[in-house]
Amino acid sequence: MNRPIFSKQFLAQYLKDFRLATQTDIFRKKDIIDTWIKMLESHRLDRSKEEETKSRFILEIFGDVLGFNYKNPSNWLIREELKTSVDATKPDAALGRFKINETGIENDVHVVIEIKDSKTSVDKPQNRAAFKISPVDQAFLYASKVGGNCKWVVVSNFTEIRFYHQSSQGEYQSYQLDDLRHDDVLREFLFLFHKDRLTNTVKSATDKLYELREKKMESVQSEKHIIDQMYEAIYKFEGLDFVDPNFLCNVYPFNTSEDYVWHYNKGRLLALNPDITDFLKEITTSGEGVLISEELTRIIEKKKIVEARQKIEYIFEKLHQFRVEKICAPLDIKALRQKEFKSLGYSLRHFEYISEDELVIVPTGFGPELRCECINCSFRKLDFDKYITKLKQDEQSQTAETLDLAYGHYLISTDNFKKSYFLYKNVDINTKGREDKKIQYFLSKINQLYLLNLVSIGIEGPQEKEILRDIKSIDLDRSIHDELEIYVDVDVRKYLIEIKENKLFRQTQDYIIEELDKLEKSNGASYDIQEIHRKYLILHAHIHSNKIIYDAFSDYQKLSGKVFKAIVLAYSAKKPLISYIPEFYFIEAMLYITTVDLNSILQPLGELNLSDDTKTNLVEKAKNLLTSYAREGHWGLSVKEPLVPTQLENFWFQSRFLQIFSNLFTILCKTELSVVLVETLSKPIFTFLKVEDFLGWDNLKTLGKFIQKYGHIFKPQQLHDLLGHAIGGTKYGYHKYDELIKSLCLAYRENYTDQPITDRSLVPKALANSMNPQGESDPRRFIYLCPIIEEQSRHKLLQEMDVYLKRYFDQFVFFAMLRLEIVSLHDDKYLEMYIDSAAKIVGTGFIGIIDGVAEYNNVTMINFIEQIYKNNIKLNKEQLKKFTNQAPFELWALNALEFDYEIFETDWLIAVNRDYILEELVVIPAIQQALEQRLSRDFNATLAQIYFKYFVRQ
Known part of the structure; x- marks a missing residue:
């Protein structure tokens, strides 16, 4: 009895997931085998000579069934009667790679085949004059003469097909032709010896199995x-x-x-x-x-x-x-x-x-809970100076895994992700072919592929182009087939394929979108918030614990936004499903949601109910973020730390830092923090702002809101110094500090009204920095200084503001001045300025009522109308004459008592639906009559509400 190369027990672990149904043309393959079995059963093969049937046998069994192509005219995989390079003897066929070149046919033989008739025993010596050796011996002689790539020897007498490894005649894999009708036998036959399994430019799957089968078989599970x-x-x-x-x-x-x-x-x-x-x-x-x-x-x-x-x-x-x-x-x-x-x-x-x-x-949990110090947790502390320092130390001391270092540099986009690429490439090279590092090899490959779109955004020099070419050449499917199929456990291979196909992400995404839809339709009453939480944590662990660089992509960030929205809806529902939002989700929001989207999600909420631990941790993270960039040096001067400012030269890291910065202070503005807690941020904010040179106006606007809300944590001199710094950084046409200046002024006004700023150099600096090339100042951004500076500086600033308003009247700045009570419409100077500006508007401002809402081409006139009613201003005839180019609505609103009500439209009342306006109009009988007529023929809910609230006498 023969000793098989591969035992049934050994093959079982690999065959269990190999399905015949997935094989190309499996029914045709079975038909071919059935035809040959019928020829065997009819004894036709016994009566045929070897030469009559062997060519057809070779082409159909090895070509059509095992997939060795023989029909391509220039590249083929079967060659019959190939002469050996040593003595021109010829095996019946050879399998390998054959192609036409300039000198003839190039032969790369992987398998030799020797066929005998069905009456011939392949083990007994042949009765020939030239040589008396068995067909097996004969085939092995051919194998030694066709080149070094020949690893397999096939011997057959039609009834039996044997596969030998060229290193030994003592064992072989044997298949009786009539047994191939059985699925389990055919499955093994195709699994081991199909073209896709037996030939490969490097090492075939079956070659790898041959190496593995030498290892001691472990006992079955x-x-x-x-x-x-x-x-x-x-x-x-x-x-x-x-x-x-x-x-x-x-x-x-x-x-x-x-x-x-x-x-x-x-x-x-x-x-x-x-x-x-x-x-x-x-x-x-x-x-x-x-x-x-x-x-x-x-x-x-x-x-x-x-x-x-x-x-x-x-x-x-x-x-x-x-x-x-x-x-x-x-x-x-x-x-x-x-x-x-x-x-x-x-x-x-x-x-x-x-x-x-x-x-x-x-x-499953046991023992004391340990504090995690992994790369992700270290990054989420936002102490980037400490994070970068440790990353560099680990790299120099070689105490961290290269995959961890690559991922760590990815999180901060070192050298625009090129650093991560070279580290992943290093893992790729050093783990290729190592059975104990197959998972690391896979992770290095998939992460290189994910780096493609990240590296491609930015500078495209020769090095970047070479990196992109290398990444594009990666064939992950082939890597899984060639490198992982045999050496990796079947379950592990399946899971790696799921990772490659991003299966977990897609399943989680589909579930959350469906559940969020239910949530929104039911106003927070119909969905399982705990299951959303659980599924997202699984996805989060999959991406971050396995250090898969996927969270930089928009689909992951959009999904994080949807999950955060679901958590917020559960928190804010009429019957809340959760009493507070876990800290974890605020960190997710900081990292993955744009500030615009975060504001949109949080906008409907009032003050956030955060646990004391969450408040403490968020403030600690804010402190870490600020102090990682700058510290207080000698004599109280702000000094930049060396590492983070350098890292911020990378576009991706700077973008991430800015988003974290804005989102963190957005969240802190939505909760009530204790004085003791917030005071820990006053000095870091002050130190940071004195030296930062990369924030945008929107980032400073968000920080300004925080300073405005918690202005009491800053000393008057700190606010003064920050104002001086912001004003010193302004220039004509440069608006970075505008919102910060506003917030600093409002914070000072709210907390230190009894301590006006006496620094008389502040206003001249501001005006000088705001001058255009013609020497004209633009003091608009500085109007919030007026309530907090001493009288002489205030007078000078207002003088410049008057000059500006006469030159370019800005109604929105004017409204701000009114709110600040630094000017008044009862001052004829400012009233005439405003009238002259508004009267310049020609044509129709008010369009009409569309879907119950007033629509405008521009809002200048409606703003003017609201201001004069709000301030109880009665325009005289000379002032009214200036408004000669207005549409009927505007003329009516400006002078309702003397209007021609034959052309009055009741919809206009919706446009002026303000208490202070309608209370002035109730004295006009024509309006009440028009309303009654309109409501009797065409009911309108808004007009009915106006009618019963203002025009029906109680």
Whole structure:
């Protein structure tokens, strides 16, 4: 009996996921095999000579069934009667790569084939005059003469096909022709010897299997104790810091069936395995650690399980890391299976059909909770100076994994991501071909692919172009096939393919979009916020724990925005589903949501109810962010730290820093912080602002709102110094500091009205910096100084403002001056300025009422109308004469008492629906009559409300 090259036991782990249905033209292949079997059964092959049928046999079995192409005119994979390079002897056929070149045919032989007739034994010496050796010996002689790439030898007499490795005649893989009709035999035949498996430019899948089969076969899983089975099931994923528990629950021994199961639910993993049930009954976890019962201890000693406690702790630690909060197993699996058999719709494939009292349940967490110091957690502290310092130290001391360093540099986009690329490339080169580093090899490949779009944005020099060419050349599918198919465990390979296909992200995205839609339609009443939270945490762990560089892309950031919106809706619903928003989601919002979107989501909310710990941590992060950029040096001067300002030269990191900055202070503005807590930020803000040179006006606007809200934490001199700094940084046409100046002034006015600023150089500096090339100042941005500066400076600033308003009247600045009470419409000078500006408007400002709302071409006149009514200004005839080019609506609103009501339209009342206006109009009978007539023929809810509120006398 022959000794097979590959045992059934060895092949089982690889064959279980190899499906005949996925093979190209499988039914045609079966038809070809059936035809040859019929020829065998009819004894036609016995009556035929070798030469009559061998060519057809070779082309159909090796060409059509095993896929070795023979029809391409210039490149083909089968060549019959190929002469050997040594002595011109010829095997019946050769398999490999053959192509036409300038000198003839180029032969790259991987397999030689020797065919005999069905009556010939391939093991017995042939009765020939020239040589008396067996067909097997003959084939091996050919193999030694066709070149060094020939690794396999095939010998057949039609009834049997044998595959030998060229290194040994003592073992072979044998297939009886009539056995190929059976799916399990055909599956093995195609798995081992199909063209795609047997030939490769580097090393074929079957060549790799040949190497592996030399290794000592481990005992089958069922013979191992459940501790070792569970340990090995988890340990084989080592290299990944997170595995989706929905995937893990389908891995043996957690799932002992061949069916897919949904055994992860609400943080619990179910295992329908009696051995796991027995194991869990003997385990207790607590804050003190893992307690192993005496019974299990005796079993461990009896079975001689090596390092059992370490393995058990590893199992629970990893399950907890994979977001499995509890592991469960049925107390009586037989009873459950009987219930499944007898009950319609009851399925053990789904967790929800099993109640808790039918399970043994063990929490996975144990021991004291440790503070995480991983790269992601370090980054999220926002102390970027400390983060960059540690990254550099780890690189120099070589104490960190290269993958971690690459990811760490990605988070801060070092050298516009080129640093990460070179580190990933280094891992790629150093792990290629290493069985113990296949997961690291895969991660280096996929992360290089994700870097493509990041590296391509920015400078495109020769180095960048070379990097892009290299990344584009990566074929991840081929890498998985060539490098990972054989050496990597089947379950691990499946999971890596899921990572490549981004399956977890797509599933999470679909679920959250669907749930958010339900939430919005039900106003926060219909959805499972805890499940959204749980699924997002799984996705977050998948991306960040495995250090997959995917969070820079818009689809991930949009999904984070949707999740944050869902959390906010749950918090703000009429019947809140959560009492506060976890700190985790504020960090997510800072990192991934644009400031515009964040403001939009938070805008409907009042003050945020944050836990004391969250407030403390957010303030600490703000302090870290500011102090990582600048510190207080000698004599109180602000000094830039060396690392972060340099890192900010990278576009991506600067963009991220600015978004974090604005979002953090946006969130802090939405909550009430204690004086003690906020005081810790006064000096860092002051120090930071004195030296920063990269913030935009929008970032400073957000910080300004925070300063305005918590102005009391700053001393008067600090606010004064910051004003001086901001004013010193202004220039004509440059608006970076405008909103900050406004906020600083309002903060000073709110808290220190009794201490006007006496620095008389402030206004002259401001005016000088605002001058255009013609020597004309633009003092608009400085009007908020008026209430907080001493009288002489205030008078000078107002003089310049008067000059500006006469030159270019800006109604919005004028409104601000009115609100600040530094001017008044009862002052004829300013009233005439305003009238002259408004009267210049020609044509129609008011368009009409569209969908119940007043629409305008421009709002100058409606603003003017509102101001004169609000300030109870009665225009005289000379002033009214200036408005000669106005439309009927504007003429009516300016002088309603003398208007011709034959052309009056009641819709105009909607445009002036203000108490202070309508209360002036109720004295005009024509308006009331027009309203009554309109409502009697064409009811309008808004007009009806106006009529009953103002025109019906009580």
